[in-house]
Amino acid sequence: MKTKIISLLLFSLLFISCEKMILKEQPSENPTEVFNYLWNDLNERYSYFEYKNINWDNIKIKYQSQINDNMSENQLFEVLFDMLCELRDGHVNLISPFNISRYEFYLQGQNNYNERLIRENYITEDYYVTGPFINDKIINHNIGYIRYDSFMNTVSHYSIDYMIARFQNMDGLILDIRQNGGGSVTNIFTILSHFVDENTAIYQSHIKNGPEPDDFSDFQIAYAEPDGQYSWTKKPLVVLVDRGSFSASSFFALATKAIPNITLIGDYTGGGLGAPTAAQLPNGWTYRFSVSQTLTLSGYNYENGVPPDIYCTLTESNVSNGKDDIIETAIQLIENQ
Amino acid sequence: MNKNVIFFILSFSFFSVAFAQKEIDKDSTQANYLIIAPEFTYHKAIDNLISPLLYKGSMAGIKLGYESTNNKRKYGFTLDGNLGLLKANTDYYEFSATQVNSELNVFYKLRMNKNSSKFSLYAGFETRFRMFFHYNPNLMNAALNLTSVYSNGLVASIHKDWFKKGKNNKIWFIKINTRDRYLKTSFELGLPILFANLRQPVSTISDFSDGQNLWSVESYSHVQFNKAFAMNTKTSIDYILHNGNALRFSYLWNIYKFEDAGYKYQSAYHMIVFSLLVKLN
Incomplete structure (x- = not known):
């Protein structure tokens, strides 16, 4: 009986032997393989070649000649870094244990945010920190000022409710997201739910879902839905942006275009309206890139930066006199309404 | 009452019932x-949407199920959950990811050779719904991945019973009684033929610019059967206890491969299962 049972077990192992025939092996990690893998994956999945007028085939020719299988890790990284910078996208990174490639979107425009200027001239020393928000009444004006420096910090309805209740007798609110480099898109919906009084379509997105250039899903419209205890829909809200407002901040800026009582003031945003995904190369390095496009409801693509409703930048003369031109424009707008 | 005392009483009651000694009824059909x-489980997978590297490692989990068997048919279901850490290696680096697998398997088989007493052959259908949840912090925006595979297919199994009568021996004045031994062995082969592979075209919660989450059905891609291949085998040895309950040792092998333009996924796992089968009738 023992022999027969052992035979049965051995028979079952016969099937397992075909596992290696069915499953593919891990690819080689030589520089040529890594280069080709990265180029091919971006070729099939990156969402902005056409919009940015990038000829990816030409870029392959340009950089492939710099690749050889004897190059060091550092040399390979440098070539891939340069190739990825051709995409001019802050959502594109190559991450190795020794370096991270990046495209510095915020250098496209001047610096339009000076934290010390605001602390010394616009809010008191007793400003509140409510969740991720710094907030206070602007000195000598009946206007509330809210600073949100990263969409990475989770927003709760409680925080927004608290600030709206605190500033309910003010004439208007300023929400400052300059130099806010983005984070979780979920926070956009939590914030906006207090600034709409009915379900409001805010933008539309589609995702690259196939290898051909035109392979995109159907557009999906995103909605801001009222939520929370307190809302701010009758008085003006001014959102301050600049080139450092990237990714989730650009999504937020784009959404304000669809909400009537919100005005966008400042410089163009840094863009980043393609949602990023990430993947791994055969040598283990990871890379991140945009796989979707988000447009206004009327179909404008602002990947290179969401334009403000009122364009305004800091001027040296005003900064030296303790004035923030962008906040001053916002105050003027609120007080004239 | 002390928690340890309650645990002891429950454990004792359970094992007393499970292993209570009676005579083997090998002629029972139901x-x-x-x-x-x-x-x-030893699991290995390559999910080309996020990495060409082979992630492999050990997992542990639990299986619960129900099985009804007689001379005419077998049917039942099992539900598995496994958790483990998978690792991938390159020349210089090692990466790890948390893996959670779950599977619901429902089967119905009819006996094909009712008159044969040498062995029994069953064939029928089975449905499997597998979910592979993969958390890989190296992948930033693509850190959370959920792949679901629904398959419907044919299953066949061959069963052979082994019975060894107990003996009464006497060596000098010492009586040695060996009890009846009853073993059931089986080999099962499953070949899924209809598939649905449910997977987002992008792979993380924060990718959804419309605020929807990982479970949003609209974002999944649906794929048909001709793009996938799968096979599963199960080799089991049941030791029938004297009260009708049984101890089962099983070795399962499962392979799944899906290939479509822009998305390739392949996985295989080997599973060792030690089951206690509590007879309900």
Whole structure:
């Protein structure tokens, strides 16, 4: 009986032997393989070649000649870094244990945010920190000022409710997201739910879902839905942006275009309206890139930066006199309404 | 009452019932079992949407199920959950990811050779719904991944019973009684033929610019059967206890491969299962 049972077990192992025939092996990690893998994956999945007028085939020719299988890790990284910078996208990174490639979107425009200027001239020393928000009444004006420096910090309805209740007798609110480099898109919906009084379509997105250039899903419209205890829909809200407002901040800026009582003031945003995904190369390095496009409801693509409703930048003369031109424009707008 | 005392009483009651000694009834044709089993898995997978690297490692989990069997048919279901850490290696680096697998398997088989007493052959259908949840912090925006595979297919199994009568021996004045031994062995082969592979075209919660989450059905891609291949085998040895309950040792092998333009996924796992089958009738 023992022999027969052992035979049965051995028979079952016969099937397992075909596992290696069915499953593919891990690819080689030589520089040529890594280069080709990265180029091919971006070729099939990156969402902005056409919009940015990038000829990816030409870029392959340009950089492939710099690749050889004897190059060091550092040399390979440098070539891939340069190739990825051709995409001019802050959502594109190559991450190795020794370096991270990046495209510095915020250098496209001047610096339009000076934290010390605001602390010394616009809010008191007793400003509140409510969740991720710094907030206070602007000195000598009946206007509330809210600073949100990263969409990475989770927003709760409680925080927004608290600030709206605190500033309910003010004439208007300023929400400052300059130099806010983005984070979780979920926070956009939590914030906006207090600034709409009915379900409001805010933008539309589609995702690259196939290898051909035109392979995109159907557009999906995103909605801001009222939520929370307190809302701010009758008085003006001014959102301050600049080139450092990237990714989730650009999504937020784009959404304000669809909400009537919100005005966008400042410089163009840094863009980043393609949602990023990430993947791994055969040598283990990871890379991140945009796989979707988000447009206004009327179909404008602002990947290179969401334009403000009122364009305004800091001027040296005003900064030296303790004035923030962008906040001053916002105050003027609120007080004239 | 002290928690330890309650645990002891429950454990004792359970094992007393499970292993209570009676005589083996090898002629019984109908058996309904509750299956409770710890299981150990060696899982390996390449999910080309996020990495060409082979992630492999050990997992541990539990299986619960129900099985009804007689001379005409077998049917039942099992539900598995496994958790483990998978690793991938390159020349210089090692990466790890948390893996959670779950599977619901429902089967119905009819006996094909009712008149044969040498062995029994069953064939029928089975449905499997597998979910592979993969958390890989190296992948930033693509850190959370959920792949679901629904398959419907054919299953066949061959069963052979082994019975060894107990003996009464006497050596000098010492009586040695060996009890009846009853073993059931089986080999099962499953070939899924209809598939649905459910997977987002992008792979993380924060990718959804419309605020929807990982479970949003609209974002999944649906794929048909001709793009996938799968096979599963199960080799089991049941030791029938004298009260009709049974101890089962099983070795399962499962392979799944899906290939479509822009998305390739392949996985295989080997599973060792030690089951206690509690007879319900």
